[in-house]
Amino acid sequence: MASKWHPDTNPDGMVNLGTAENHLMLNDIADFINSKGLHLEGKDFDYGEGPWGSVRLxxxxxxxxxxxFHPFSPVDADELTFANGCTSLxxxxxxTIADPEDGLLLSMPGxxxxxxxxxxxxxxxxxxVPFHGADQFSLDAVTHYEEAYRKAEESGTRIRALMLCNPHNPLGKCYPKETLIALMKFCQQRKVHLLADEVYAMSVYEVPEPSATPFISVLSFDYSRYINRDxxxxxxxxxxxxxxxxxxxxALWTKNKELARAVATINQFxxxxxxxxxxxxxxxxxxxxLDSFLTKSRERLAxxxxxxxxxMDYAGIGYASGANAGLxxxxxxxxxxxxxxxxxxxxxxxxxxxxMLENKVFLTNGKGQASERPGFFRPVFSREERMLREGFRRLVNTLEEN
Ligand SMILES: Cc1ncc(COP(=O)(O)O)c(C=O)c1O
Structure with missing residues (x-):
């Protein structure tokens, strides 16, 4: 994405509606750091406190x-391990939790x-895990996880973990508490690790749909009733x-001390x-x-x-209902x-x-995101207004040419 679109300096550049970055808040974060001044000291350039993050962090x-996140029991700094991004974690x-060729359950799309x-x-x-038209945020989803689990185990793949992305990427929706509990019970029963990625938790915004599910964290209720804390x-x-x-x-939070130790060891890299x-x-x-930053972010996302x-409405393009989170x-x-x-x-x-690329607009398509059906795309809307309008104009032009 070398030639980025800019209305004045590069109007022929690529409009990126694909990468999940919150452009609406980039300047705010830069202004904050610039206004604070970092006042780095010599000790900031030594090796630091170890491969888990400083106590301060x-x-x-x-x-x-x-x-x-309103956790049921407060999170302790010692239960956190920092790495260079969730991707590394x-x-x-x-x-740490699996051997090569062990299976990871992933929702479709994901x-x-x-x-x-x-x-x-x-x-x-x-x-x-395909849902065959069922709502993957409802209790019905568990049957489909069961089915995928059974098929994998029958074909010789040992399932070791289930990835739960809440709020969901790419659907932009949140899981209700009863589904979180049901998935915890499923994992408990099968001795499967539940990995809860809540990286979009504070990017939940107001929408005109009253049916949209509010965000609730896996930490916010007594999960130990449903799943072993390890x-x-x-x-x-x-x-x-x-x-x-x-x-x-x-950051990784886990009560599983053995796992935290193992991750910290590899985290040397x-x-x-x-x-x-x-x-x-x-x-x-x-x-x-931060409070005002998050409020502003939610308002701008909305x-x-x-x-x-x-x-989309104007162009007659349909979209999934109930999205109220993510970018x-x-x-x-x-x-x-x-x-x-x-x-x-x-x-x-x-x-x-x-x-689309010929028309210099980039969106991620469904195939790479394990969509069950062809033709679905995930436009990122956390863009400055002129860019969003230009990106959608190019998208609509592409569709009209097609
Ligand atoms: C659900 C989800 N988890 C994790 C990441 C990546 O996190 P990081 O940049 O911290 O590696 C992304 C980035 O798009 C994401 O959508």
Whole structure:
């Protein structure tokens, strides 16, 4: 994505509606750090306190989680391990909770990078869970996890973990408490680790749909009634809610001391730099500023989502209902798959992607995100208004040409 679109300096550049970055808040975070001044000292350039994050950073994150995720029992700084991004944590989780070729249950659709995060270096097997039209946020979902589990085990793949992304990427929806509990019970029964990625937890915004489910964290109720605490692991990072993807800051919370020790050992290869830790701690410690930052972020996401929905409505493009979280939504471009473009709809979807790129607009398509049906895309709407309008204008032009 070298030639980025800019209305004045690069109007012919690529409009990126694909990467899940919160552009609406990037300047706010930069202004905050600039206004605070970092005042780095010599000791900030030594090796630091070890491959789990400084006490200061872990205390800052524990305080943040306790304030914003409403945990049933307070999170302790000692239960957190920091790595350079959630991505690194996923990779290390594979190396600690599973053997190569063990299976990981992943919802369809799902976050594009989960399969590679767990399988590229670490060789865990993604086992995709289709829902066949059932609502994957409802209790019905559990039957489908059961089915995928059974089939995998019968074919010789041992399932070791279930990845729960809440709020969900790419659907932008939250799981109700009863489904979280049912999935915990499923994991408990099968001795499967539940990995709860809540990286979009603070990016829940107001929508006109009263049926949208509010966010509730796995930590916010007495989960130990449903799942052994050694089997629940919570992952959170600063890439999304804090608009700090480039800071590479991810935290693992687990009560499983053996697992935490194992991750910290491998983390020698992946721990964040000290200066980055200082920046992250600075952000986490200013509660008053953070409260207003998060409020502003939710307001801007709501406004941008509203505009994106209006643009879709105007163009007659359908989208999944009930989305109220994350930086994206799930749209249905299947009516625009062109019969002449390939032997099946997956090929036609690929062709549509190419046409979009020719028109200099980038969106992630459903195939890479394990969509069950072809023709679905995930536009990111956390963009400045002119960029959003330009991106959708190019998208609509592409569809009209098709
Ligand atoms: C659900 C989810 N988890 C994790 C990540 C990546 O986190 P990090 O940048 O901390 O590696 C993303 C990025 O898009 C994501 O969507």
């Amino acid at each position: 872990r205390k800052g994150m524990a305080k943040f989680i306790n304030r914003h 996923f990779n290390m989780l594979r190396m 976050y594009i990078a989960f399969p590679t995060d767990f399988s590229l270096l670490a060789k865990m097997k993604p086992v995709f 089997y629940l692991h919570f992952i959170y990072g600063m890439a999304k809610d804090f608009a700090c993807g480039g800071l590479r800051m991810g 992946r721990w964040p730099g000290q200066v980055d830790e200082r920046v992250a701690a600075k952000i986490l410690e200013d509660e008053e500023w 406004a941008s989502n509203k505009l994106a929905r209006q643009l 994206f939504f799930w749209i249905d471009l299947s009516p625009w798959l062109n019969e002449d473009d390939g032997k099946d709809d997956w090929e036609r979807e690929e062709r549509l992607v190419k046409r």
